[in-house]
Amino acid sequence: MNEEDTGRRLPSRRVADGLRSAIAAGELAEGEKLPSERALADRFGIARNTVREAVRLLSEEGLVDVRHGRGVFVRRRRRLLRFGGARYSRTTRQETGLSPYRAELAEQGLTPRVECTSIERVAPPADVAERLGATTDAPSVVRRENWYFASDGTEEYPVQVGVTYIPWEVADGSVLATSADLGRESLYGRFEERGHRISRSREEVSARMPTPQEASGLRIPAGVPVLEVLHTGIDHNGLPFEVTRFTMRADLGGLDYDMPIED
Amino acid sequence: MNEEDTGRRLPSRRVADGLRSAIAAGELAEGEKLPSERALADRFGIARNTVREAVRLLSEEGLVDVRHGRGVFVRRRRRLLRFGGARYSRTTRQETGLSPYRAELAEQGLTPRVECTSIERVAPPADVAERLGATTDAPSVVRRENWYFASDGTEEYPVQVGVTYIPWEVADGSVLATSADLGRESLYGRFEERGHRISRSREEVSARMPTPQEASGLRIPAGVPVLEVLHTGIDHNGLPFEVTRFTMRADLGGLDYDMPIED
DNA sequence: CAGTGGTCTAGACCACTCA
DNA sequence: GAGTGGTCTAGACCACTGT
Numbered sequence: 072m073n074e075e076d077t078g079r080r081l082p083s084r085r086v087a088d089g090l091r092s093a094i095a096a097g098e099l100a101e102g103e104k105l106p107s108e109r110a111l112a113d114r115f116g117i118a119r120n121t122v123r124e125a126v127r128l129l130s131e132e133g134l135v136d137v138r139h140g141r142g143v144f145v146r147r148r149r150r151l152l153r154f155g156g157a158r159y160s161r162t163t164r165q166e167t168g169l170s171p172y173r174a175e176l177a178e179q180g181l182t183p184r185v186e187c188t189s190i191e192r193v194a195p196p197a198d199v200a201e202r203l204g205a206t207t208d209a210p211s212v213v214r215r216e217n218w219y220f221a222s223d224g225t226e227e228y229p230v231q232v233g234v235t236y237i238p239w240e241v242a243d244g245s246v247l248a249t250s251a252d253l254g255r256e257s258l259y260g261r262f263e264e265r266g267h268r269i270s271r272s273r274e275e276v277s278a279r280m281p282t283p284q285e286a287s288g289l290r291i292p293a294g295v296p297v298l299e300v301l302h303t304g305i306d307h308n309g310l311p312f313e314v315t316r317f318t319m320r321a322d323l324g325g326l327d328y329d330m331p332i333e334d
Numbered sequence: 335m336n337e338e339d340t341g342r343r344l345p346s347r348r349v350a351d352g353l354r355s356a357i358a359a360g361e362l363a364e365g366e367k368l369p370s371e372r373a374l375a376d377r378f379g380i381a382r383n384t385v386r387e388a389v390r391l392l393s394e395e396g397l398v399d400v401r402h403g404r405g406v407f408v409r410r411r412r413r414l415l416r417f418g419g420a421r422y423s424r425t426t427r428q429e430t431g432l433s434p435y436r437a438e439l440a441e442q443g444l445t446p447r448v449e450c451t452s453i454e455r456v457a458p459p460a461d462v463a464e465r466l467g468a469t470t471d472a473p474s475v476v477r478r479e480n481w482y483f484a485s486d487g488t489e490e491y492p493v494q495v496g497v498t499y500i501p502w503e504v505a506d507g508s509v510l511a512t513s514a515d516l517g518r519e520s521l522y523g524r525f526e527e528r529g530h531r532i533s534r535s536r537e538e539v540s541a542r543m544p545t546p547q548e549a550s551g552l553r554i555p556a557g558v559p560v561l562e563v564l565h566t567g568i569d570h571n572g573l574p575f576e577v578t579r580f581t582m583r584a585d586l587g588g589l590d591y592d593m594p595i596e597d
Numbered sequence: 598c599a600g601t602g603g604t605c606t607a608g609a610c611c612a613c614t615c616a
Numbered sequence: 617g618a619g620t621g622g623t624c625t626a627g628a629c630c631a632c633t634g635t
Contacts, residue, residue: 081603081604081605082604082605083604083605107619107620107621108620108621109619109620109621117605117606118605118606118607118608119606119607119608120604120605120606120607121604121605121606123621123622124604124605126621131394131543132543133542133543137621137622138613138614138620138621139612139613139614139620139621139622140612140613140614140615140619140620140621140622141613141614141615141619141620141621142619142620142621143620143621151540153538156591156593268597269595270594270595271592271593271594271595272591272592272593272595273590273591273592273593274589274590274591274593275416275588275589275590275591276539276561276588276589276590276591277414277561277584277588277589278541278559278560278561278584278588279396279558279559279584279585280394280395280396280557280558280559294543295542295543296541296542296543296559296584297541298539298540298541321540321541321542321559322542325538325539325540325541326537326538326539326540327536327537327538327539328419328535328536328537328538328539328591328593329534329535329536329537330419330534330535330536330537330591330593331533331534331594332532332533332534332535334531344622344623344624345623345624346623346624370600370601370602371601371602372600372601372602380624380625381624381625381626381627382625382626382627383623383624383625383626384623384624384625386602386603387623387624389602400602400603401601401602401632401633402601402602402603402631402632402633403600403601403602403603403631403632403633403634404600404601404602404632404633404634405600405601405602405633406601406602
């Protein structure tokens with residue numbers, strides 16, 4: 072790390088710059104521990120709080136992870152998973168025999184796990200109700216919450232949560248309303264059994280910082296936003312039969328749409 | 335604001351919680367100025383640095399804007415603009431007579447402005463080259479940089495930047511390579527004149543915190559990520575003829591795709 | 598100019614991790 | 617228990633904004 076550097080910059084920025092370029096140059100490798108805050112303060116002849124300010128800047132830039140009682144570590148960068156708009160195509164499902172989530176992870180040598188953590192009958196939130204043409208004042212939908220994990224052999228980490236809302240008329244009497252275990256295929260086979268074959272998918276995408284709950288649930292590091300996708304499945308009669316809200320760690324996942332453009 | 339609150343919480347969190355709920359309850363209205371750091375420190379009997387920590391938390395949550403020399407203000411929330419996948423459809427372009435950007439802003443009563451800030455012949459970045467089937471070691475593309483602004487009557491603010499890369503063979507001899515002023519229609523009319531009518535659009539979406547340059551250029555407030563869309567326009571022969579990288583403030587804009595799903 | 602946030606200091610004590 | 621980050625204090629001075 073270059074400790075001379077410039078003259079005029081503020082001490083906290085000087086330290087941050089030094090550490091940043093050391094990381095960029097690979098002098099501090101991924102996963103490596105930085106010197107302790109006290110050690111850096113000594114070395115630069117500044118107060119510990121000033122070092123903490125520098126570390127905070129790097130942490131917000133997503134360059135380091137600060138771990139209480141252990142130290143500050145250079146953050147490991149992961150390859151981005153790409154989830155496509157072809158997610159719901161029956162051909163895709165049948166060709167690979169895998170759900171798109173499992174297929175994408177397999178391609179990157181990761182082990183997927185999907186867990187359905189709850190199935191409830193509830194009143195839908197306002198934005199979901201609007202898209203389903205339902206009201207918010209009655210328990211008119213089944214809510215299924217799914218957690219998606221990836222494991223690289225060393226550790227397993229959450230990638231996204233998907234919360235699916237299904238009108239009660241669609242789910243009633245089917246495993247959609249009752250069973251957490253739908254096998255390795257996604258929900259879509261079950262919708263077809265109920266007479267709803269998907270013909271259009273609407274996806275509304277936004278990004279924001281996670282809420283504190285999401286940050287801890289998805290174990291989101293500092294300086295990482297979430298992608299939120301509000302997906303609506305529409306059948307051949309133009310009826311919306313399912314809405315899913317995906318909340319995805321933006322450092323692990325992105326989206327990939329390939330769409331025909333009509334004249 | 336409720337100053338009693340809980341007992342055990344840390345002082346910085348107590349103050350942050352108090353301010354947060356005052357904002358949520360509307361006791362502190364949008365645009366309103368919070369008490370100064372020194373005033374809050376006095377009122378709560380804590381050090382000014384502790385108040386600053388509380389304000390920093392709120393700022394990172396995107397609830398307040400801190401303005402040097404002026405004060406801390408409750409951030410104004412804006413409605414999200416939605417940019418659709420139908421952006422490139424010729425019908426859409428002709429029906430409205432407006433570019434999709436202008437149409438979406440008009441719908442929300444905002445005044446759009448689009449400015450082309452540079453046209454250069456350059457070597458494409460790696461990801462763009464890959465999608466165009468070009469190489470990165472020759473100035474094989476025209477790079478057009480467009481800034482998109484919105485004005486609500488009070489102030490004008492940047493919404494997104496779009497950087498378009500066009501293979502030299504496509505742009506050569508056309509205004510695509512030379513003119514900043516393409517009129518109110520988007521680029522797509524010009525591509526058609528050159529024999530490239532769009533038939534497919536691929537859009538790769540990701541989210542991340544802005545770089546310091548992006549943060550200042552787009553005037554992005556604290557705690558706001560950017561959406562990055564790498565768009566590839568593909569013609570009826572399956573040839574990519576244009577790649578655009580959109581970088582959008584995630585507190586102002588989102589995406590809205592409506593796609594057919596093939597069996 | 599007064600008032601605001603921005604940075605820094607030199608300490609103190611607490612909470613967590615690991616040997 | 618030694619070492620790490622987490623929080624807090626009570627001051628100081630600087631930089632920016634507005635009157």
